[in-house]
Amino acid sequence: MSDNDGYKVLSDNRKARFLYDILETYEAGLQLMGTEVKSIRAGKVNLQDGYALIRNGEAWLINVHISPYTSSSQYFNHDPRRTRKLLLHRQEIRKLIGKVEQQGLTLVPLKLYLKRGLVKISIGLAKGKKLHDKREDLKRRQDQREIQRVMKNY
Numbered sequence: 001m002s003d004n005d006g007y008k009v010l011s012d013n014r015k016a017r018f019l020y021d022i023l024e025t026y027e028a029g030l031q032l033m034g035t036e037v038k039s040i041r042a043g044k045v046n047l048q049d050g051y052a053l054i055r056n057g058e059a060w061l062i063n064v065h066i067s068p069y070t071s072s073s074q075y076f077n078h079d080p081r082r083t084r085k086l087l088l089h090r091q092e093i094r095k096l097i098g099k100v101e102q103q104g105l106t107l108v109p110l111k112l113y114l115k116r117g118l119v120k121i122s123i124g125l126a127k128g129k130k131l132h133d134k135r136e137d138l139k140r141r142q143d144q145r146e147i148q149r150v151m152k153n154y
Contacts, residue, residue, distance in 0.1 A: 006116040010040055013047040016108045016133065020126035026111065028121050029087035030061065035069040035077050036084075040119055042069075050108035052086060052123055054097050059086035063123065064109060079137075086121070099125055101116055 016022070032040070032080035039045065059085045068077040088096075099105050110122040129137075 001026050007113060009111055009113045010043055010119075011112040013050070013108070013110050014029055014122065015048060016126065018129075018137065020106065020108055020128055021133075022124040022126050023105070023106075026092060026123045026125070028059065028123055029123055030119055031085040031087060032119060037119060038069045038071075039066050040145070041114070047109045047112060050109045052109065054093060054098075054100060054107075057093060057097075059088050059093055059096070060084070061086050061109065068102050070102040072110065077117045079153075083087070086123070088114065095127065105128075 022146055044067035046065040048065075053060050053062060063081060064084070065080050068080060096107065100107065103139050106126050106128065109128045110124045112121050114117065114120070
């Protein structure tokens with residue numbers, strides 16, 4: 001997708017795809033303050049250590065760092081690592097509760113983007129990879145690169 005669709009990726013959590021097997025993805029809105037939106041539009045957001053939890057039938061985004069907005073005073077600014085509410089449909093939350101509690105899966109933020117002017121986040125239902133799985137992925141990626149290199153010469 002391109003900018004003319006109103007879709008622009010602002011932050012991507014590439015490490016998540018290495019550490020986890022992503023089983024399903026969900027799109028969620030975020031409950032944000034004005035200074036957070038301005039910082040996100042400037043690209044000052046880090047999804048690296050973030051995760052999502054479901055408490056009391058509500059989804060929460062935890063430990064995602066959104067830098068304070070520089071052009072406003074400290075009084076009006078936000079806390080960079082505050083817990084933010086995720087806006088999901090009730091049936092989606094019910095489905096996630098079942099999968100997270102029964103199967104021991106994790107909710108990981110994958111990417112933060114603008115969609116028709118609104119800030120959205122893509123959340124993945126993930127299962128942690130073991131060390132040998134990570135090594136396998138690295139080996140497969142190196143093999144693919146090697147094949148591409150050889151094919152390029154011919």
